[in-house]
Amino acid sequence: MSHSSPRRRLLATALLTVLAACSTTDDNDLITGPGGGIPSGTAVLTGSITANRTLAAETTYVLRGFVYVQNGATLTIRPGTKIVGDTTALGSALFIMRGAKIDAQGTATAPIVFTSQRAPGNRAPGDWGGLIIVGNARNNRSGGIIVEGSNGSVLGADPAGVVYTGGSNDADNSGTLRYVRVEFAGYATLTDAELNSFTFAAVGSGTTFEFLQSVAGLDDSYEWFGGTVDGRFLVSYEAGDDHFDASEGYRGRNQFLIAMQSTYLTPRAGAGAVSSDPQGFEVDGCGGGGCTAPAGGNAQSSGAADGLWNMNMFANFTIIGVGGGAVVPAQGGVGMVLRRGTGGHYINGVIARWPRQAISLRDSTSNNRFQADSLIVRNLFVAEGGTLTSGVVFDATGTNFGQEAAFAARNSAITVANATTAASLFTAYPTSITAATQVSAFDWTPVGTAAIATGGLSTFAADPRIAARAGTFITPTAYRGAAAPGGTKWWAGWTNYARN
Amino acid sequence: MRRRLAIATLTTLLPLLAAPVAAQQPATGRIVGRILDAAGGQGLPDVQIQVVGTPTGTISGIDGKYTLAGVKAGTVTLVIKRIGYAQKTVTGIFLDAGKTLEQNVSLTAATVMLSAVSVTADAEKGTVTEALDLQKVSVNVVNAITAEQIGKSPDGDAAQTLQRVSGVTVQDGKYVQARGLGERYTTASLNGARLPSPEPERKVVPLDLFPSGLLQSVTTIKTFTPDLPGDFSGAQVDIKTREFPAERQTSYSLTIGANDRVLGKSLPMAPRVAGDMIGVTSSVRNIPRVIARTSFQSAIPQETYNAMVLAQRNVWTALQGSGAPNLSTGISVGGSQILGKRIGYLVSTSYGMSDEVRADDRYAVGNAGANGSVVPLTELAGITGRRSVQWGGLANISSLLGTSSRLTFTATTTRSADSEARIDRGFDENLSDSIARTTLRYVERGIATTNVKGEHQWGTRQRTEWTAAYGYTTRREPDRSDVVYSRNSSGQYQLLGSLDGARRLWFDLDEQNTLAEANHQILFGGAAARNSVKIGGYVRRTTRDADAPMYAFLTRAGSDVTALPAEQIFGAAQACATCSLLNVQPIGQAGSYDASDNTAAGFGMLEFGLGEKVRVVTGGRYEHAFIRVNSSTQAGFAARARLENGDLLPALIVNTKLSNSQNLRFAATQTVSRPEYRELAPVTFRDVLGGVSVTGNDKLRRTLIANFDARWELYPTAAEIVSIGAFAKVFDSPIERVEQATSGAYQATFQNAKSGTSFGVELEVRKDLDMLGRLFYGLTGFANVTVMQSRINLNPVQAQTVTDTERQMVGQAPYVLNTGVTWTNRSGATSATLLYNVVGERITAAGVKPLPNIVERPRHVVDAALRFPLFGNVTGRLDGKNLLDARYQFMQGGLEREGYSAGRGLSLGLNWKP
Structure with a gap:
């Protein structure tokens, strides 16, 4: 294992975080009463932010309606600041527009929290909209495509929507998110058009995303639409749709990801609906129906000519589904769905408790990528697979393309270790998970004897394709999953596991 | 609401009871009729009508109408005299004792001293000639279809009738567009009063609501004059209900028919409840109180969810039925005397029932495939069965007050109800599997109007007209259900576990219209000059309430339950006191809106002759409209739209009479088109699963349209016409429905484009084919064709999204062709007609990159009709409709996005006039 020096600094920071965790106060104390009356020390954010602005931790900020940070402005958010979505202006959301920056650098002891205005215990998915960042990187759709729901029925929304296509600078910088949580977001601003907790639309590689968590969002926890931004230390607890959704020519890399689904939450009434196909990963070559087909090609080969394949890299992920015999939305409960002509690299992951199946390679265009080695799946570990389907892990023979033999x-x-329980893999994993379960009940570090403590692709040297794409950002590991045996508990202290 | 309709119905039927049998004088008869200006076509008051050789005489009243009572039976000669006109003698009128005879007479203005004219009575009643006359003499471009033409076609309602008009296209069998322009540019009125739109998302009137038996004429006005409401550009369609006949007359009609894809075929049918078959459904379809009154914003106990499930009607599955024959029947009674008073009346009712099908009913969502092709992303195929009922009633009472005033009262009510079941199966890409869905819906539409019109003649030179009207429109779609099953990995179909799985919708729209209108006309110059000034005012207030709450029904039950029929999944057993599996969720972004529209207008119009040949109409209309739309979603988002505009709409029309049989017309006018209320409400409406969400836009502006027309007309004989016209229209900010690509599903909304243009040529020919030889005696051929081209100019934001930035306007067809041939025997009692209609390919929705536009394919529609005397006073009619069984097809590239076949129809009708 060889670490680059910035990475080493990060680990040190994470370590400090763990030490400081015990002194963290419950940052929900600032909110009073159900129904979200605005307590003193609050300020309202509304309309457009056109000049640089700093939000400080002493104040609770209320997002009222769609709030746009416009081109040229930087929104700086101090550690420990809380921003809540107004419960009267349904669907309130923060848009960082193309050309604008967000500089939200919390710390492990003082994360920045975007959450519901309602009191803890009374919060639900869809209480507010979400955080949307629009960068200037390229994606593989042409025309003025808008962010889904950005033209919605929300106070202050521009009915024309927010266009995110047409970017030109893959190295674009939308700022920094570090130690940021987004909770109870995902309001559907139009029928069936829910917002994501984090929407990264065409965000460029100059942007920094580290230590982020989505909690109980109504749509995807993270969704990338094209762009090149890298990220690490991403956590997703309880999604209404997918935990990690990438499409439209996303070429960024992400390492150390945790997804945890213990139940399907009931959304705030009227805020929208849990998807009928919530998965762990859902990676598309292009969005439904909207890709440009190169001459002679298939739409799902979109972007080939411009190097705009959907070629994301995900390494060291631990994704846990609801498991058991829980009721799963009709087509949901698959650990990893790769479809619509996607490429990309999926390495050193743990896929556990996905009730329908662990991995699915949907269509011929994705299979073409797979056979041509631009879609690479390496060194995964599957536990408790197919709990609803008598142990289905792969695509059945005759359906799709992801058969075990393939x-x-x-x-x-x-x-594949269907008989191995997820609980047996990790240092701490509660036998029953309830609304009262604390984040401290989870320790994703593999127990020393677990199979996932080893078996990783520990060098990329053998495969120049992987090595080239990983660069220095993705580190090969001897273990599989999001945590190193005996390593830093990087999620500890700043993440939250409050489901309501 | 019910009560209001009931009153309207009662008003309609009351005169039926009051209609007496008039006592007749044995040796005398009556002559009634109208004296018309030969050049202008308008009624002439103060004309002296004298029965030669007797003291019997009268003066024509308002509108040129006259009645001569107690005329001795036998051969009668009339002398007609008026200052400024040439005297006319009409000979050879045969009057039977006890009968009433209608005799219309035209007078020619005496510019120079003309000798008296003598003609024989040549009865022309309700004919083609009249329609063409209207076309010939009106100052603006009009097309009219009369009761007689309607009688010769197989048309069952006003919408079908309009298909025969030059440049008119009819969408979905009910919505009219003129000159290929979108339906938003066409307005409709009934006896001169604006008809409201009962469709939630469209500015349309479903003209199939008006059975053809109630129609006197359908007039399509294509040129704006300042005395008309200014919010049309394509056409204003005026439906005139039948006026009373000269003497008491009763007619009964009965039609039975069959469709080859319906009769005896197995069709899905929606289970009916009481009242469906009369279009006034039972309250069991009402939204359950426990659902309507629950606040979903607070915590809801499980008992309440169970109560909601128990309270819903719990009908989700279609029945399989056998298609029945179609049936329609009608009675009308008319006369001109009530209790010995000269009061004209017509009371008419009709009822029809038909089974319809959309066979091979397909629905697909497109995705871009290789080489620019379009491949299906989601594709469903199935069948829709529909049972429709339609009934209408009309009462028209009119009386002269003195000699110079006339008062007309008209009440109508029409109602239709469609009970429909659609079942389909197919592949849903997002779910990556097969789904089966069933939709049950029942839609009720009604329009009730009352209209009082007064006409007053002040001396020979001044005339006042006023109208007061009230209209009530309703559209209800109570308790629509959608249920979707998806196939699981073991091949079993289970209820889809999302908000799309099982939904119920209660849609309710009510609209009220009040209208008051008055105008005053003053003639100046010589009587023959017919120069006039007309001024008037107009006030209209419309209020609308529309509500569309939609709820999803969800269960947490296991696959043993979700594989059952929905009636069991949401049955009582699942909602027991200790059960905790069921849940009900509002679809938060669906919503309601209310609208008010106050329009006031004033106009001044000058009509004068320049020399003998040229007539000029000019003037202006100022229209001020204030539209307010308040909308809210079920989740509580509220929006207010305000649209206030005052527009001056000038018009200049120059008609040149090249000869007695040739006209040349020019017109330049400005009109306006305002958004439909729904389009201003930013709330979402969407079909279940896969449908495109449609959201309004509260920032819409009104469209201004500059219209230019030129037309040459030749009338070889009274019943023949050849005309060639050209038109051009320039649209400022036309409203278009656009699909918006998003990072998720497509959404449709409405936007103002920057501008648009449309220009075209119209050709109309109606000609007796006698000249082709004896074989062709009795044959009349007719054709009208409109060829046009339009261009839309998008604003930069739209142009980024739309595939095709250089395209025709949405809804604009490149051509419309109507043609046919009629054969009539010498007596006129037997006739046969063959009709052909086709509309060029038009865009129904602009495609979003990279997908092409969605277009409606041309349908080649052939209809045939045969009229023949049967025995006594019974006539028969045999009608064949859609003989080629042309398929409705909406294509996106090579993919059929929507399509269905409606089948061929054959019907036999009997009409008895005792």
Whole structure:
């Protein structure tokens, strides 16, 4: 294992975080009463922010309606600041527009929190909209495509919507998010058009995303629409749709990701609906129906000519589904769905408790990528797979393309251990998870004897494609999953596991 | 609301009871009729009508109408005299004792000293000639279809009738567009009073609500004059209900018919409840109180959810039925005397029932495939079965007050109800599997109007007209259900576990219209000059309430339950006191809106002759409209739209009479088009699963349209016409429905484009084919064709999204062709007609990159009709409709986005006039 020096600094920070965690006060204390009366020390954010502005921790900020940070302005948010979505202006959301920046650098002891205005215990998915960042990187759709729901029925919304296509600078910088939580977001601003907790639309590689958490959002926890931004230390607890959704030519890299689904939450009435196909990963080559087909090609080969394949890299992920016999939305409960002509690299992950199946390779265009080695799946570990389907892990013969033999033929090295429980893999994993479960009940560090403590792709040297794409950002590991045996508990202290 | 309709119905039927049998004088008869200006076509008051050789005589009243009572039976000669006109003698009128005879007479203005004219009575009643006359003499471009033409076609209602008009296209069998322009540019009125739109998202009037038996004429006005409301550009369609006949007359009609894709075929049918078959459904379809009154913003106990499930009607599955024959029947009674008083009346009712089908009913969502092709992303195929009922009633009472005033009262009520079941199956890409869905809906539409019109003649030179009207429109779609099952990995179909799985919708729209209108006309110059000034005012107030609450029904039950029929999934057993599996959720972004529209207008119009040949109409209308729309979603988002505009709409029309049979017309006018209320409400409406969400836009502006027309007309004989016209229209900020691409599903909304243009040529020919030889005796051929081209100029934001920035306007067809041939025997009692209609390919929704536009394919529609005397006073009619069974097809590239076949229809009708 060799670490670059910035990474080493990060680990040190994370370590400090753990030490400081015990002194963290409950940052929900600032909110009083159900129904969200605005307490003293609050300020309202509304309309457009056109000049640089700093939000400080002493004040609770209320997002009222759609709030746009406009081109040229930087919104700086101090550690420990809380921003809540107004419960009367339904669907309130923060848009960082193309050309604008957000500089939200919390700390492990004082994370920045975007959450519901309602009191703890009375919060629900869809209480407010979400955080949307629009960058100037490229994606593989042409025309003026708007962010879904950005033209919605929300106070202050521009009915024309927010266009995110047409970017030109893959190195664009939308700022920094560090130690930021987004909770109870995902309001559907139009019928069936829910917002994501984090929407990263065409965000460029100059942007920094580290230590982020989505809690109980009504749509995806993270969704990337094209762009090139890298990220690490991303946590997703209880999503209404997918935990990690990438499409439209996303070419960024992400390492150390945790997704945890213990139940499907009931959204705030009227705020929208849990998706009928919530998955762990859902990666599309392009959005439904909207990709440009290169001459002679298929729409789902979109972007080939411009190097705009959907070529994201996800490494060291631990994604946990609801498991058991829980009721799962009709087509949901798959750990990883790769479809619509996506490429990308999926390495050193743990996929556990996904009730329908662990991994699915949906269509011929994705399979073409897979056979051509631009879609690479390596060194995964599957536990408690297919709990609803008598142990289905792969696509059944005759359906789709992700059969066990197909992965074996491409040396994917997927370990299937359906008899192994997720609980047996991790240092701490509660046997029953309830609304009262604390974040401290989870320790994702592999127990020393667990299979995931080893079996990782520990060098990329053997595969120049992986090495080239990983660069210095993705580190090969001897273990699988989001945490190193005996390593830093990077999620500790700043993440939250409050479901209501 | 019910009560209001009931009153309207009662008002309609009351005169039926009051209609007496008039006592007749044995040796005398009556002559009634109208004296018309031969050049202008308008009624002439103060004309002396004398029965030659007797003291019997009278003076014509308002509108040129006259009645000669107690005329001795036998051969009668009339002398007609008026200052400024040439005297006319009409000979050879045969009057039977006890009968009433109608004799209309035209007088020619005496510019120079003309000798008296003598003609024989040549009865022309309700004919093609009249329609063409209207076309010939009106100052603006009009097309009219009369009761007689309607009688010769297989048309069952006003919408079908309008298909025969030059440049008119009819969408979905009910919505009219003129000159290929979108339906928003066409308005409709009934006896001169604006008809409201009962459709939530469209500015349309479903003209199939008006059975053809109630129609006197359907007039399509294509040129604006300042005395008309200014919010049309394509056409204003005026439906005139039948006026009373000269003597008491009763007619009964009965039609039975069959459709080859319906009769005896297995169709899905929606289970009915009491009242569905008369279009006034039972309250069991009402939204359950426990659902309507629950605040979903607070915590809801499980008992309440269970109560909601128990309270819903719990009908989700279609029945399989056998298609029945179509049936329609009608009675009308008319006369000109009530209790010995000269009061004209017509009371008419009709009822029809038909089974319809959309066979091979397909629905698909497109995705871009290889080489620019379009491949299906989601594709469903199935069948829709529909049972429609339609009834209408009309009462028209009119009386002269003195000799110079006339008062007309008209009440109408029409109602239709469609009970529909659609079942389809197919592949849903997002769910990556097969789904089966069932939609049950029942839609009720009604329009009730009352209209009082007064006409007063002040001496020979001044005339006042006023109208007061009240209209009530309703559209209800109570308790629509949608249920979707999806196939699981073991091949079993289970209820879809999302908000799309099972939904119920209660839609309710009520609209009230009040209108008051008055104008005063003053003639100046010589009588023959017919120069006039007309001034008037107009006030209209419309209020509308529309509410569309929609709820999803959800269950947490296991797959053993969700594989059952929905009636069991949401049955009582699942909602037991200890059960905790069920849940009900509002679809938060659906919503309601209310609208008010106050329009006031004033106009001044000058009509004068320049020399003998040229007539000029000019003037202006100032219209001020204030539209307010308040909308809110179920989740509580509220928006207010305000649209206030005052517009001056000038008009200049120059008609040149090249000869007695040739006209040349020019017109330049300005009109306006305002958004439909729904379009201003930013709330979402969407079909279940896969449908495009449609959201209004509260920032819409009104459209201004500059219209230019030129037309040459030749009238070889009274019943023949050849005309060639050209038109051009320039639109400022036209409103278009656009699909918006998003990072998720497509959404449709409405936007103002920057500008648009449309220009075209119209050709109309109606010609007796006698000249082709004896074989062709009795044959009349007719054709009208409109060819046009339009261009939309998008604003930069739209142009980014839309695939095709250089395209025709949405809804604009490149051509419309109507043609046919009629054969009539010498007596006129037997006739046969063959009709052909086709509309060029038009865009129904602009495509979003990279997908092409969605277009409606041309349908080649052939209809045939045969009229024949049967025995006694019974006539028969045999009608064939849609003989080629042309399929409705909406294509996106090579993909059929929507399509269905409606089948061929054959019907036999009997009409008895005792």
